Amino acid sequence: MAMVSIKDVAAHAGVSPGTVSNVLNRPGKVAPATRERVEAAIRELGFVRHGSASTLRAGHSRTIGLSVIDIGNPFFTEVAAGVEDVASELGYAVILGNSAGSPDKEDRNLRVLAEHRVRGVLITPSGEDPGRLDRLREHGISVVLVDHPAHRPDQCAVAVDDVAGGRAAVAHLLARGARSVVCVTGPLTIRQCVERRDGARA
Template sequence: MTVSVKEVAQRAGVSVGTVSNVLNHPERVSEAARRKVTDAIRDLGFVRNDAARQLRAGRSTTLGLVVLDVRNPFFTDVALGAEDAAAAAGLSVLLGNSDENPERESTYLDLFEEQRVFGVLISPVGDVGERLHRLRERGTPAVLVDRVSADETTSSVSVDDVEGGRVAVEHLIAQGRRRIAYVGGPFAIRQVTDRLEGAQRAIDASPDAALEVLTTHGLTVLEGRRIGEQIAARPAARRPDAVFAANDLLAMGLLQALVMQGRVRVPDDVALIGFDDIDFMTAAVVPISSVRQPSRLIGETAVRLLLAESEDPSVERQRIEFTPELVARASTGVVAEDQRNSGA
């Protein structure tokens, strides 16, 4: 049963206004009165309705963050960065996982709008430009995370995914690989498309190299394993000699399928590189090369842009795009610096 402020006041023998001051302006209340109220709160198990208070004030202290896949450590790190920056500003973060599902994504945006959150950070499945525009018209700023705004009407924080794809495949070509497969999907996700575009640019600059696209239903370990099993089942002459996975979870699944069956050696037969550089890449049975993006910094920067827009809704929209970094490891035939330092 919910305990009201009035019941707390009756138990403490003070006015409702005194209870309100203890909760919101304790410096206005004597020590004796504060003690009576806090004792009553403890005895009755009173929990303040902070959401109602925020609605009365017209301003929430909660940010809404929607990510593509909360199981992906990249998005976990983005959320941690956002949480750190939000906490420094006296805000908290409410996390929603779209699971790469547009309907679920829309449900979270509905919820955040109903809750009148301070602002919205989102790594969208598809095009949410119009929806974010409506949110902004109603006073809720929004920032794209790990995605660039197509019409530049929404601030964004991301890495250059096209450049990352180019760097990944150029690295494979530099290792002598020429039959390269790109594994990723669905292509409604902009990052998947942009990384493929970068891969194709690297292929176009190397006339003797070819690119095969193997489409997945999601960016998960299980989907990577499924594609890996298909590759392993091919005759050796028809296999790619290198694979660029659209993210590290796919790369992990690919490695599991190739290594467990024992018919394909990584990197001898097939070199492998992922994207994101999550922590697990160094712990794999064959440490996996990857394209690193600054996940925590992306989350922190997105909150900073959101705060700026909240202070001044007319502020110029910003597009902050970090440069990805190649991290080469054993899966592409390189002994990486982190492996040397660990004695691997």
């Protein structure tokens, strides 16, 4: 069966190919009634957009990269599920990379994401070298740090204030009358453990 083209959809909907392109790429520019007519034609004809062609035109794909340091950690599994849920609602797919805490592996994963012209990257970096992320941004790829604080005003991050968390936990115990508090944490090679301990001490 021959692939259905934009011209086929346009003829079926009684609009120009440019209008179909707008519905696919800039739906807000098309009147609702016209958009509904084009979307109905797309469904009826079974039209599937050519991903490679649209990526070349737009300069990016409808994909988002997610790079984590340990996909076996249930925390990152839940993060990945949340990212995929929202991305799917917005018409994006997610490419997952697991660095396993290796900066070299993370570098390879980020290169692949850049080659795929992802729209953006969500990352829990495996190291403190911002150069890797700056290179992505130079290529027009948005970057958001996940579970990692931003150290510069030009960085975006979604992270927990672990120092404040440690303080809040001990303050709660002291408010309930505790006078001897033990803070049990993980290895001090992990930033979150150090910051929670520091907050508890404070």
